[in-house]
Amino acid sequence: MARGPKTRLGVLFGGRSGEHEVSVRSAASVIEALDPAEYEISVIGITKAGRIASPQETRSMLPARLGDRIAPCEILNGDGDHVHLLPVPSAGRRGGGHPDIVFPLLHGPYGEDGTIQGLLEIAGVPYIGCGVLASAVGMDKDVMKRLFVCAGLPVLPYRTFASAEIRNRPGEIRDELEAAFGYPMFSKPANLGSSVGVRKIHGKEEFAEAVAFSAQFDRKIIVEKGIDARELECAILGNDEPRASVVGEVIPTREFYDYDAKYVVPSRLDIPACISGEDAEQIRNIAVRAFQAIDGAGLSRVDFFMERASGRIWLNEINTMPGFTPISMYAKLWDATGVPFAELIRRLVCLGLERSKERMAFRIAL
Numbered sequence: 386m387a388r389g390p391k392t393r394l395g396v397l398f399g400g401r402s403g404e405h406e407v408s409v410r411s412a413a414s415v416i417e418a419l420d421p422a423e424y425e426i427s428v429i430g431i432t433k434a435g436r437i438a439s440p441q442e443t444r445s446m447l448p449a450r451l452g453d454r455i456a457p458c459e460i461l462n463g464d465g466d467h468v469h470l471l472p473v474p475s476a477g478r479r480g481g482g483h484p485d486i487v488f489p490l491l492h493g494p495y496g497e498d499g500t501i502q503g504l505l506e507i508a509g510v511p512y513i514g515c516g517v518l519a520s521a522v523g524m525d526k527d528v529m530k531r532l533f534v535c536a537g538l539p540v541l542p543y544r545t546f547a548s549a550e551i552r553n554r555p556g557e558i559r560d561e562l563e564a565a566f567g568y569p570m571f572s573k574p575a576n577l578g579s580s581v582g583v584r585k586i587h588g589k590e591e592f593a594e595a596v597a598f599s600a601q602f603d604r605k606i607i608v609e610k611g612i613d614a615r616e617l618e619c620a621i622l623g624n625d626e627p628r629a630s631v632v633g634e635v636i637p638t639r640e641f642y643d644y645d646a647k648y649v650v651p652s653r654l655d656i657p658a659c660i661s662g663e664d665a666e667q668i669r670n671i672a673v674r675a676f677q678a679i680d681g682a683g684l685s686r687v688d689f690f691m692e693r694a695s696g697r698i699w700l701n702e703i704n705t706m707p708g709f710t711p712i713s714m715y716a717k718l719w720d721a722t723g724v725p726f727a728e729l730i731r732r733l734v735c736l737g738l739e740r741s742k743e744r745m746a747f748r749i750a751l
Contacts, residue, residue, distance in 0.1 A: 391425040392734060395458070395484035395510075397501065398428065399446060401435030402493035403581045411490045411709035413448050414716075418726045421454055427484055429458045435495060486511040486737050490709060493577060497706045498524035511741030513733045514683040515705040522679045523705035526607050527575045529679065530702075536678040538671060538700045541690070542566060543609040545575065548600035559592045562608055569611030572596045574603035585611065614690035614699070617658055619672040620707070620718040621685045622732060624740055627676050629669035630718040634658035654714055656721045660691070667698055675703050683736045686715045 398412035399405055416426055430443035438446060440457035447455065487510055489501050499521035505512045515523060522528050527545040534540055542565065546558060562570060572595045574582040582602035584595035599606045616637065620630035636653040658665070672687035686707035690699040707715035719729050 391423060392486070393484040394419070394424045394426050394734065395487040396426060396428045396455075397431065397487060397489045397491055397496070399431040399433070399438065400491040400493070400496045401431070401433060402491070402495060403577065404492035405433050407708050407710060408490055408492050408496070409446055410711075411492075411713070413451065414709050414711055414713075414726075415488065415490065415730060416447075416451055416454060418730060419454075420727065423731075425456075426454060427456045427458055431491070431496075483508075483510055486513060486734055486741070488513045488733070488737075489706070492706060492708065493581075494524070498576065506744075511737050513737040515679075515681050515685065516740075519679045519681045520705050523681075523685070523703050524576050525605075526573070526702060527605055530607075532678050533675060533700055536674060538675060538678065539698060541610050541612065541699050541701075543607050545605055545607050546596075548604050548606060551596045551600050551606060555593045555596065558596075558608075559589065562592075563589065566608075566610040571609045571611050572599040573607050573609070574599050575605035575607055576603045612690060612699070613693045615658075615693060616701075617660070617668060617689040617691055617698075618714050618718065619668050619687050619689070620715045620722075621672055621676045621681065621687060622683075622719065622724070622729070622736075624682050624736055627673050627681070629672045630722040630724075631657040632660065632665045632668050633714055633718050633721070634660075635714070654712075654717060656714075656717055664691070664696070664698065671698070671700055675700055679703060679705075681705065682740050683733055684715070686718075 396412050396416060398408045400408055402408070412428070419426060428443055428447065430438035430446045432438050432442065443457035444455070487505055489496060489505070489512055491497055491501055495501070497520060499517040502512065502515070502517045502520050506517065514520070522532060530540050530543060544562060544565070551558060568586065568588050570586045572584050572586060582599050584598050586592050586595045596606060596608065616635040618633050618635060621627050622630070633654055633656040636655060638652050668689055671689070675687050676685050681703070684707070686704045688701040688704065690701055691697070692699065707713060709716060716726050716729060720726065724732070
């Protein structure tokens with residue numbers, strides 16, 4: 386039986402972010418999982434400085450073993466400011482035309498926060514994942530939590546402060562939070578992922594240093610009540626009728642699940658989590674509602690706390706472009722739910738094309 390034309394898939398990776406290396410590993414994992422008979426892959430690398438990489442630089446960013454499976458994209462003017470969304474011509478590849486769809490495997494600011502999604506929409510290029518609004522909300526934990534509260538979802542007590550406010554009146558803020566939360570607390574930048582910039586505050590003497598550290602990363606920081614809890618995660622797949630995966634548990638190798646626990650000394654992942662069926666169903670239900678609260682599309686990973694003493698479940702945050710590295714939870718959760726990696730990518734491509742077709746069908750004038 387003759388196959389149809391290959392799907393042209395553009396993969397955006399790298400980026401000006403503390404999660405640059407995670408993005409590179411995610412891109413390599415996705416490319417290796419794709420069937421060359423089904424997909425023609427073009428890649429666009431973005432350097433740590435935020436510059437569009439040349440074709441040679443893009444190749445050097447990815448493992449050499451990917452070889453001829455990828456075609457780097459050409460730069461228009463040579464200075465990294467503009468790019469063709471066209472692969473560099475090579476033998477055996479279809480010439481001309483944009484990729485059918487782009488997978489923006491970028492984590493953190495300048496990629497996961499709605500900026501690249503807006504660029505792709507302006508260019509009229511379909512893409513995988515959440516749109517501009519959901520991506521921006523998913524990056525800003527302050528706005529995210531406000532929407533969760535409005536949707537009636539269980540969120541731990543927290544306060545948001547401007548970084549300048551923290552610098553100007555740290556003692557007063559500390560006293561307010563001590564009275565409201567007690568210890569421990571967590572301070573975190575509002576707009577970073579992978580627990581970058583997060584500090585656990587055990588007592589009064591640690592407060593000023595912890596919030597000053599978090600304030601280095603963003604103009605807003607969140608201070609949240611700390612609890613003794615298990616860390617649980619659920620994956621979402623879909624557009625208007627999203628599905629939730631089985632629930633997994635993260636067993637951190639450190640005091641809490643920070644960047645090092647995720648990527649340097651990886652934590653243990655228990656899939657499925659050892660929790661009751663009732664708790665798992667509650668988490669799955671809240672995960673879908675959280676996804677809908679931010680108007681999500683395509684995919685997300687939703688993170689939870691389960692309080693050890695009471696068993697109470699708290700919604701922590703939603704990640705609109707989770708990692709796709711070999712140790713990342715998102716794909717592992719779907720594999721345990723019966724959706725292997727290659728099929729997962731295939732479904733994400735279909736969902737992205739579906740959402741783009743829907744968007745283009747709407748009227749823009751009377």
